[in-house]
Amino acid sequence: MSRLFETATLTTPDGSGLTVRNRTALAPMCQYSVTAKDGVPHDWHLVHLGARAAGGFGLVFTEATSIVPEGRISDQDTGIWNDGQAAAWAPIVDFIHGQGAAAGIQLAHAGGKASTHPWLPEAAASGARGSIPVAEGGWQTVGPSATDLHKLASPREMTRGEIAESVAAWADAARRADAAGFDVVQIHGAHGYLIHQFLSPLANGRTDEYGGGYENRTRYAREVLAAVRDAWPAHKPLALRLSGEDWVEGGWRLADTVRFAREARGLGVTVFDLSSGGLGPFRGPSGPGYQVPLAAAVKEALAGTGAFVTAVGMITEPQQAEQVLVTGQADGVSIARAALVEPHWAAIAAKALGVDRDHNPRAPQYWRADW
Template identity: 50%
Template structure:
């Protein structure tokens, strides 16, 4: 058996393999409620052999959305709409995860394919079009977006409570795995990075202070989830900009997150500032994952232009990660898992749905 298609157990949950679907925003919800698009979009990856399917960045409060078209889990209507999506993933043999998120200063922005009169819309959404005032650790705008309002102590306390409440709704909807989103320039990442966190109180200054909100959120999610449910945390291991976070910083924060109840660190990068400089290519974020794994001694997942079973298997064999997240390759090929299994010589019966097995063709 390949490492990629060997099981992995975190707490009381066993994943059938280590090839997982990363959260991918679809910008297709109304009032935060997932719909038939999300149902078909996510269920197809389970049919395609994924061990875990993680739903997109899902806002824990209305103002935590990236755009007005984001999904949410701040009310019971949203919780109930997620249930059939989770059931569909389970029925096809995969585990279902959800990424709990708050967009921070990158909130209230137009979705990528928003248009008006045939022209693309960019930047912050005005209040007249359904936008809102974004919040952040400091009143420092992301380039091209409206200036946010800095959270005060009561706002930070409410934020932690919102993640806790979202955890309860996610579990009630049937999700097996929870991921705290602390990457890509969104609110928790904004607290972590000195490029966006200019505070001088107990949530600013030192790395320990800047990490306080992230650690408190992880601790609240763990407390609500109980002892059996896996909790992942996605970090950007580098801001790819002078004076920003580097992998050694994130490895330290990962240790604190694990102490607070996290089970695996999902290592991505960048997204905090418009002037980032990041060399992108096949497996470009794997060295970040390897460094965080080495220094934190925590299980990690790697992501970033991973497009074949052979490539994913080598990452695991090299000891650079414990699991593989892929995103756009699943969009290009919703049966990526079936293809990867063929590349690695796995028996078709081990991963292919019986409805599809007549289409199996060895690739090795």
């Protein structure tokens, strides 16, 4: 029996739990496809996410979906700052459910890393990279402080009023995600975006109670998690993606991550996905499963608390994913690029790991593909 294809129950504050059909998740991946620039998901998102739900993933996450217009990485990102966007997500969620998968939405605010060129061939071919200037349709970004982020236009320091407004915007977005039918909200606390900017000394130069030592730098993240947990129904699990490492001395380190994960668990976070990096030019290790040790450290720290820890990053092979679980380093895996290559990654992995046809999560329409 494959551990990867065992069901898992994600704990919830009300004790009911959400059971997912297996331990594979489609990792959030920006599609930069909202050409109308209104944040409304459309057919592309339905087909992209729907195909991967049909392809057997247990939990399918949307791309980074912004809680406010100025929080978008690019102006072609999806959003959930208004009810029209939530209404457009609803049929996509329904389709994912119809395929037997759970639906997760990654809520995001890019902070000082907002207003950038979409990572698409057209922009790459024209040499357009980094910030889009205000004069060319971009916008003034905001962050914990005006600290320069690597090769990007400087953000403007958020006022305390703006911090409070943004905390409320995360909670409002979670309410809309519930209305759209999502099962899991994941807070994007990784990759150098707004929450990570507050957490890391590399990006947070504030001198008030939101900057300085660990306690102050983590305040914004704690406020966001508490507000979202309050707004998000008690029968639904809350997830958090963290950069476990800035990979540089003086940055946000694994010890900070472990400490913060314990606090986040206390605030009602169930699912922890451990990525890394995103601030500055700092490169950590690379190679198959390079971030698994970060997940393993958090899993060990949260043992026995009901947390569910997932590993991500260059996990591409079924046996490799299975080993991550069998060796107790994580409870599940998140798959990104391998699922761009192969939407049916999970169903193919199930077969490779000896899961029989009756228990393979492949869409029944496709059963004749490989038996």
